[in-house]
Amino acid sequence: MVQCAEAIVDIRQDKVYKRRIPKSYRIKELDERIRRERTKFEAKIMKEARKLGVPTPIVLDCWHTTITMEYIDGTPLKDCISEEYCKRAGELVGRLHSGEIIHGDLTTSNMIVTEGDRLYLIDFGLSFYEQTIEARGVDLHVFFQTLRGSHEGYDDLISAFKRGYQASFDQAESVLARVAEIELRGRYK
Numbered sequence: 001m002v003q004c005a006e007a008i009v010d011i012r013q014d015k016v017y018k019r020r021i022p023k024s025y026r027i028k029e030l031d032e033r034i035r036r037e038r039t040k041f042e043a044k045i046m047k048e049a050r051k052l053g054v055p056t057p058i059v060l061d062c063w064h065t066t067i068t069m070e071y072i073d074g075t076p077l078k079d080c081i082s083e084e085y086c087k088r089a090g091e092l093v094g095r096l097h098s099g100e101i102i103h104g105d106l107t108t109s110n111m112i113v114t115e116g117d118r119l120y121l122i123d124f125g126l127s128f129y130e131q132t133i134e135a136r137g138v139d140l141h142v143f144f145q146t147l148r149g150s151h152e153g154y155d156d157l158i159s160a161f162k163r164g165y166q167a168s169f170d171q172a173e174s175v176l177a178r179v180a181e182i183e184l185r186g187r188y189k
Contacts, residue, residue, distance in 0.1 A: 006038075006125050011071055016057065018042075018125075019066040035065040038125070043067050045101060045127045052099040054092045055120040072120050078108035081151050083160035085111075088119045090164025093139070096121075097169050100131045106143035108150065133171070137178030140165070144179065 001010045003021070010017040020035040022028075043062035046069070050056050057069040077085055089111055096103060103110070104126030112120045130136075143161065147154040166172040 004125075014071045015060065016069050016071050017066055018069070032065075039065050039067055042124050042127065045129075046124050048099060049096060049101055049121065049124070052095045052101070054095050055118055056124070057120065057122060072112045072114060072122065074112040074114035074118075074120070076109050077111035077113055077119070078150060080113050081108060081157065083156055085113060085119060086147075086157045086160040087164035089143075090161035090166075091168040092119065092121060092164075093143070093161075094165045094168030094172060097136050097139070097171075097175070100129050102128050102130045102135045102139050104128060104139065106139055107146040133174050133178045136171075136175045137182050140175060140179050141182045144183075 001008060003009075007018050007020045010019070020039055022035070023031050026034065040062055043059045046056045046059055050058070057072050059067060059069050061068040077089065093103070093106065103121065103124065105123060110121065110123045112122055114120065128135075140161075144154075144158050147157050147161075151157060162172075162176060165176070169175070
């Protein structure tokens with residue numbers, strides 16, 4: 001069992017149970033409603049991502065504040081990073097963005113490589129629908145910052161990601177230009 005900021009994740013056999021935890025600073029009834037709605041929304045967005053050809057865990061059940069999904073047995077991308085995997089990650093994120101889905105927490109910890117060499121995106125708890133260049137740019141900026149902060153050879157990894165992203169998303173150039181603008185802003189320097 002792992003406690004995260006928003007949820008407790010419990011892995012049992014071939015299933016993952018993700019339960020959103022109560023926030024004591026919110027009014028109880030409001031907290032219940034928010035947690036139920038966010039849980040339902042996360043399950044929905046994962047299903048939509050799969051329709052776009054983005055491998056995600058299959059949602060088996062969504063009830064109240066808990067999502068039950070398949071367990072993806074593999075290695076986090078952070079532990080097996082390569083240019084090829086970054087290119088494939090770029091392709092998947094391009095598909096997400098084509099479907100107006102913003103992941104919200106693109107990191108190498110939220111991507112899993114399976115034994116069959118398939119790349120999965122996980123943890124859609126901060127995801128939302130948005131079609132703006134800005135939101136897409138911030139999504140990529142988070143991923144690039146993860147690469148810069150955690151991985152050697154990050155320039156080559158970022159270039160590989162960009163190639164994959166450009167291959168799968170027709171507005172890639174506008175988004176990548178926005179990422180460059182975002183990186184120049186004060187709080188990101």
